[in-house]
Amino acid sequence: MDWNDHVNSRSFISRPVAQTSFAFLYNYKDDHYVYPTGLIGMDMKQNEYENNNQDKKKRLTSEQLEALETTFQEEKKLDPDTKMKLANDLGLQPRQIAVWFQNRRARWKNKQLECLYDTLKQEFDVVCMEKQKLQEEVLALRTILKQRVNKRQGAGSSTRYTYMSGEETIESASAANTTNNHPHQLTLGQHQGAVASTTAMADRMINYDPGSSVSAPYSKWAVLPSYEP
Amino acid sequence: MDWNDHVNSRSFISRPVAQTSFAFLYNYKDDHYVYPTGLIGMDMKQNEYENNNQDKKKRLTSEQLEALETTFQEEKKLDPDTKMKLANDLGLQPRQIAVWFQNRRARWKNKQLECLYDTLKQEFDVVCMEKQKLQEEVLALRTILKQRVNKRQGAGSSTRYTYMSGEETIESASAANTTNNHPHQLTLGQHQGAVASTTAMADRMINYDPGSSVSAPYSKWAVLPSYEP
DNA sequence: AAGTACTGTGTAATGATTTGA
DNA sequence: ATCAAATCATTACACAGTACT
Numbered sequence: 001m002d003w004n005d006h007v008n009s010r011s012f013i014s015r016p017v018a019q020t021s022f023a024f025l026y027n028y029k030d031d032h033y034v035y036p037t038g039l040i041g042m043d044m045k046q047n048e049y050e051n052n053n054q055d056k057k058k059r060l061t062s063e064q065l066e067a068l069e070t071t072f073q074e075e076k077k078l079d080p081d082t083k084m085k086l087a088n089d090l091g092l093q094p095r096q097i098a099v100w101f102q103n104r105r106a107r108w109k110n111k112q113l114e115c116l117y118d119t120l121k122q123e124f125d126v127v128c129m130e131k132q133k134l135q136e137e138v139l140a141l142r143t144i145l146k147q148r149v150n151k152r153q154g155a156g157s158s159t160r161y162t163y164m165s166g167e168e169t170i171e172s173a174s175a176a177n178t179t180n181n182h183p184h185q186l187t188l189g190q191h192q193g194a195v196a197s198t199t200a201m202a203d204r205m206i207n208y209d210p211g212s213s214v215s216a217p218y219s220k221w222a223v224l225p226s227y228e229p
Numbered sequence: 230m231d232w233n234d235h236v237n238s239r240s241f242i243s244r245p246v247a248q249t250s251f252a253f254l255y256n257y258k259d260d261h262y263v264y265p266t267g268l269i270g271m272d273m274k275q276n277e278y279e280n281n282n283q284d285k286k287k288r289l290t291s292e293q294l295e296a297l298e299t300t301f302q303e304e305k306k307l308d309p310d311t312k313m314k315l316a317n318d319l320g321l322q323p324r325q326i327a328v329w330f331q332n333r334r335a336r337w338k339n340k341q342l343e344c345l346y347d348t349l350k351q352e353f354d355v356v357c358m359e360k361q362k363l364q365e366e367v368l369a370l371r372t373i374l375k376q377r378v379n380k381r382q383g384a385g386s387s388t389r390y391t392y393m394s395g396e397e398t399i400e401s402a403s404a405a406n407t408t409n410n411h412p413h414q415l416t417l418g419q420h421q422g423a424v425a426s427t428t429a430m431a432d433r434m435i436n437y438d439p440g441s442s443v444s445a446p447y448s449k450w451a452v453l454p455s456y457e458p
Numbered sequence: 459a460a461g462t463a464c465t466g467t468g469t470a471a472t473g474a475t476t477t478g479a
Numbered sequence: 480a481t482c483a484a485a486t487c488a489t490t491a492c493a494c495a496g497t498a499c500t
Binding site for chain 1: 339350363364370374
């Protein structure tokens with residue numbers, strides 16, 4: 001009862017419904033309403049005082065977004081005071097501010113996840129390479145040891161026990177590593193390439209064939225296993 | 230002009246608007262509209278013939294969801310025929326079907342991402358372990374080699390050139406690997422634990438402290454770096 | 459035959475609502 | 480009242496065919 005004083009804060013929020021509900025009034029067939037050019041980036045405030053007639057706009061202006069974004073950067077959570085201040089400054093309902101922050105948080109989470117994935121992917125690649133090198137190194141060392149043993153055996157020397165013990169522990173340590181036995185390293189598919197950007201995620205998740213945009217437009221959806229709950 | 234024959238497919242789309250646009254008519258203050266009990270799970274069809282008065286419902290019925298879900302499982306993409314069929318079968322607008330599928334794909338993508346992450350995480354852990362073992366193995370092998378060389382040197386033998394060359398290549402191969410030099414392996418934080426489930430993702434992304442749910446409710450938002458675009 | 463307008467579809471981003479805690 | 484999660488819908492742009500000039 002402290003804030004949202006004058007109006008009921010929910011009174012006008014609702015998007016200007018007319019445009020979509022009566023979209024059939026427009027000449028355009030399905031969902032291809034042609035936007036009045038020059039209305040996109042404009043700095044037209046859409047507060048409660050001017051959404052009465054036909055402002056078919058809902059998107060926040062760049063100013064509003066900027067302010068919201070800045071605020072979000074420093075505080076993911078929105079305390080009531082900030083909310084009211086933003087609402088007053090930007091000519092929006094407090095409720096809108098709250099909703100914006102909620103959505104922002106939810107979507108920020110997904111972004112985070114993507115970044116996390118990319119990071120992990122890079123780490124993974126690095127570790128794989130290092131493992132590869134270590135594997136080669138082990139082979140090299142083994143070869144050397146073998147050569148040496150052969151040489152010594154030819155000379156009639158016998159520190160053979162020590163050698164075998166070493167070989168044994170070695171075998172047990174890398175028994176499962178001698179071959180490429182990572183079922184997902186390549187089979188998980190698509191994610192062995194260079195990590196381009198966050199949007200490259202989609203290309204890895206979806207069986208996207210970048211070449212054929214003509215044939216089989218539905219193919220990319222048919223392949224993946226269903227991970228649904 | 231062949232397809233999209235009878236209806237214009239967008240004519241009636243809009244959701245039953247009354248409920249949201251005129252929400253301020255309800256007595257409820259801000260954003261806490263209390264739903265008329267007993268209307269939630271009911272199987273009331275909401276096609277164009279009965280959304281005129283006061284059906285404050287938007288959620289699809291379980292039947293509708295089931296059908297949509299089933300269809301989605303077999304085809305992530307919605308071809309027009311299927312769309313019309315579903316629309317007729319379920320008493321929904323074709324537009325609604327399309328929208329549902331779009332949203333479903335978006336949600337599915339996030340789920341996929343989570344699964345992908347978990348899978349990759351497990352692979353990562355495995356590879357790390359294997360790398361660890363290989364590292365130990367390399368050390369063991371080196372030790373053996375060293376022992377052997379010392380022994381031979383003590384005996385006055387001199388295959389020293391061969392040894393050094395081997396040692397050199399070895400050093401170069403694992404120069405950067407001898408220590409734990411993975412900046413993110415633990416620093417990325419939070420994701421070295423067992424991979425519990427897909428929802429465990431949030432716990433890894435957000436700096437979530439599972440113990441203190443009372444104090445510092447805002448703390449978990451203040452920590453992470455901003456990965457925003 | 460090239461250019462242009464129209465239409466349907468897709469994805470991505472975004473605003474808003476519902477539900478339960 | 481607030482939040483997170485899920486959901487519905489809309490906005491906006493891109494691309495592909497088709498048709499009309």
